[in-house]
Amino acid sequence: MKKLRLTVASVAIGMLALSGCGQGGTPESSGDGDKAEAPEYSVATGVDLKDSKTWQKAKDAGEITIGVKKDQPGLGNVSAGSKEPEGFDIEIAKMVAAHLGFEPDQIKYTETVSANREPFLQQGNVDMVVATYTINDERKKVVDFAGPYYVAGQDLLVAEDSDIAGPDDLDGKKVCSVDGSTPAQNIEDKYTKAELVTYDAYSKCVTDLQSGSVDAVTTDDAILRGYAKQYEGEFKVVGKPFTEEPYGVGLPKGDDALRDAVNDALEEGMDNGDWKKAFEYTLGSTDGVDMPKVDRY
Numbered sequence: 001m002k003k004l005r006l007t008v009a010s011v012a013i014g015m016l017a018l019s020g021c022g023q024g025g026t027p028e029s030s031g032d033g034d035k036a037e038a039p040e041y042s043v044a045t046g047v048d049l050k051d052s053k054t055w056q057k058a059k060d061a062g063e064i065t066i067g068v069k070k071d072q073p074g075l076g077n078v079s080a081g082s083k084e085p086e087g088f089d090i091e092i093a094k095m096v097a098a099h100l101g102f103e104p105d106q107i108k109y110t111e112t113v114s115a116n117r118e119p120f121l122q123q124g125n126v127d128m129v130v131a132t133y134t135i136n137d138e139r140k141k142v143v144d145f146a147g148p149y150y151v152a153g154q155d156l157l158v159a160e161d162s163d164i165a166g167p168d169d170l171d172g173k174k175v176c177s178v179d180g181s182t183p184a185q186n187i188e189d190k191y192t193k194a195e196l197v198t199y200d201a202y203s204k205c206v207t208d209l210q211s212g213s214v215d216a217v218t219t220d221d222a223i224l225r226g227y228a229k230q231y232e233g234e235f236k237v238v239g240k241p242f243t244e245e246p247y248g249v250g251l252p253k254g255d256d257a258l259r260d261a262v263n264d265a266l267e268e269g270m271d272n273g274d275w276k277k278a279f280e281y282t283l284g285s286t287d288g289v290d291m292p293k294v295d296r297y
């Protein structure tokens, strides 16, 4: 079956579609009323990572540039009326930056979409990427990863009354995902009877789902839960993840000193309770959520 591929360069439409909405999270999250306190990460003093070119450049500039998503509620999102991104990835970014000796106001957030994460790291536009970024061998050819700090799984977002119950029900259906993402690749490789529609950002897929021009949106369950929460009663997450998506902090290839330091930061945060606080503040309860083990490859 012919695949429909649409590519749209700007994320503006999707961002507009999300305006007026608050911060997302899992359906289990406690909600704004009894929301957990914003965590604070103690900023390390006297850090000297002189073997890291990336760190040295950021130190000299007085700021560290981190690529993040800005339209994924609960993970990396800028809500209406706010300039600051918020979400679990943003907390991980702050936690890591603090370990490297950067205050929160020394972080410059640059928007990355799925397809430009590798080129942004390769070209030095960003010092690191914390953006629902799956660690895999293909990507490791051109960038490095610290982590994982979370393991998500590919899932489907559908209308509340849809009878799509898994990827095998996508035959002849339109499913939307994002260029340069692992879920889009997976649909292309394994679910060839689905009609794949792609944009540069998931919020645009959600707009299409709302208008009925696609039947499903596919990406990581963690991302989809954020949208389902925003559109409660309208959309549901199928809830049967069919891949593993270990999230890593993307780093310029070959900066081993930086990779070690970021792995240290993640391990320390998992040990001292900061990771848990970050999760509870953004995604909700950690009940049933496994804290992954950092893989120092």
Ligand code: GLU
Binding pocket: 114, 131, 132, 133, 134, 178, 180, 181, 182, 183, 219, 220, 245
């Ligand atoms: N985790 C997947 C990936 O890195 C999907 C989410 C995303 O596109 O950011 O491709």
